[in-house]
Amino acid sequence: MAIFYVIGTPIGNLEDITLRAIRIMKEVDLVLCEDTRMTRKLFDKYAIPTASMSYHAQSKLSKTDTILDMLAAGKNLALVSDAGTPGISDPGSMLVSKIRERFAPELAAGEMKIESIPGPSALTAALSIAGVPCSDFTFLGFLPHKKGRETLFKEMIASERTTVFYESPHRILKALESIAALSAEPAEKSYKDKELSPKRLTIARELTKMFEQIVSGTPAEVLAYFNAHPDKVRGEFVVIISA
Numbered sequence: 001m002a003i004f005y006v007i008g009t010p011i012g013n014l015e016d017i018t019l020r021a022i023r024i025m026k027e028v029d030l031v032l033c034e035d036t037r038m039t040r041k042l043f044d045k046y047a048i049p050t051a052s053m054s055y056h057a058q059s060k061l062s063k064t065d066t067i068l069d070m071l072a073a074g075k076n077l078a079l080v081s082d083a084g085t086p087g088i089s090d091p092g093s094m095l096v097s098k099i100r101e102r103f104a105p106e107l108a109a110g111e112m113k114i115e116s117i118p119g120p121s122a123l124t125a126a127l128s129i130a131g132v133p134c135s136d137f138t139f140l141g142f143l144p145h146k147k148g149r150e151t152l153f154k155e156m157i158a159s160e161r162t163t164v165f166y167e168s169p170h171r172i173l174k175a176l177e178s179i180a181a182l183s184a185e186p187a188e189k190s191y192k193d194k195e196l197s198p199k200r201l202t203i204a205r206e207l208t209k210m211f212e213q214i215v216s217g218t219p220a221e222v223l224a225y226f227n228a229h230p231d232k233v234r235g236e237f238v239v240i241i242s243a
Contacts, residue, residue: 002071002112003028004099005078006092008085008119012208014045021117022046029075032067032095038082055079055095064095068102071112078117085121088141122238123164126204129214132242137162145171153178157199162242169234176201176226179241180219200242206235 005024010016025031025048032055033039039052055063070077079086079095086092099114106112127134138161143149156163157179167175183199202216203226213232215225226233 001110002074003076004071004096004112004114005076005117006086006096006114007078007080007117008121009039009042009080009083010208011083011120011122011125012206012212014042016120016208017042017046018117018119021119022048024117025050025078025080027076028078030070030077032077032079034080034082034086039080042080050078064098067095068098071099071103083120083122085119088121088123120208122166122204122207122236125207126202126238126240127162127164130202130204130216130240130242132162132200132202132240134162134242137164139163140165142166142168143175149175150178153182156241157182159241160243162240164238164240167237167239169237172203172233172237172239173223173226175239176219176223179239180223183219198243202240202242204238204240205232207238209235211235 005028007021007024008018009021025043025046028050031039031048031050031052033052034054034056036052036054042048043050043052053063055067067077079092081092087096096114100107103112107114123139127137138159140152140163143152143165153175179199179201199219200216201219201222202214203222205211205213205215215222215232217225
């Protein structure tokens with residue numbers, strides 16, 4: 001019976017990996033990686049000898065077909081992303097969907113399995129130390145670069161739920177400027193006739209890495225901080241907007 005494993009890997013600190021994840025990566029026939037160079041660091045640290053192959057958003061359809069054929073031949077495969085859990089803001093979910101589509105009868109009959117090997121996620125890591133309401137929240141992944149961004153920001157400010165999204169260092173200041181500007185608008189400019197309540201903004205930067213940092217305050221305060229500290233506008237950002 002072929003098994004396809006979806007494995008969560010460290011988002012920064014290489015020690016943040018489960019014993020089960022290490023064992024599975026040593027046992028499978030092939031590990032599919034978003035970037036083999038990134039995964040090689042993990043392989044070297046834990047002496048994982050398994051062969052690897054790149055699989056990412058730009059991979060050709062023929063590579064997907066090759067993966068499906070390997071599963072059909074009974075090979076056990078594992079999928080990892082550069083950091084965190086595959087399928088969360090990366091192409092992993094597309095591959096899992098293709099596997100479920102092609103092997104629906106085998107999966108239903110128990111002749112093939114797709115197994116999750118849980119691990120780190122920047123989303124849950126950030127929420128766990130933000131100290132904001134998170135019994136329910138909205139996660140938006142990476143926002144579109146242009147079209148629809150302002151509408152999304154308006155929806156975030158108007159929402160009663162905590163909202164989380166990822167942002168790159170190239171766009172973080174523009175995102176903070178938009179959030180601060182919308183948060184400062186008077187009630188008569190509220191989104192869809194809904195009064196905009198005061199918002200708290202939390203930025204989690206470089207989680208689990210040497211320069212991990214949490215910055216929290218009003219949108220205006222957080223924007224002012226990063227404008228005053230341009231050396232901190234680097235790394236990966238998790239942005240949390242809450243009441």
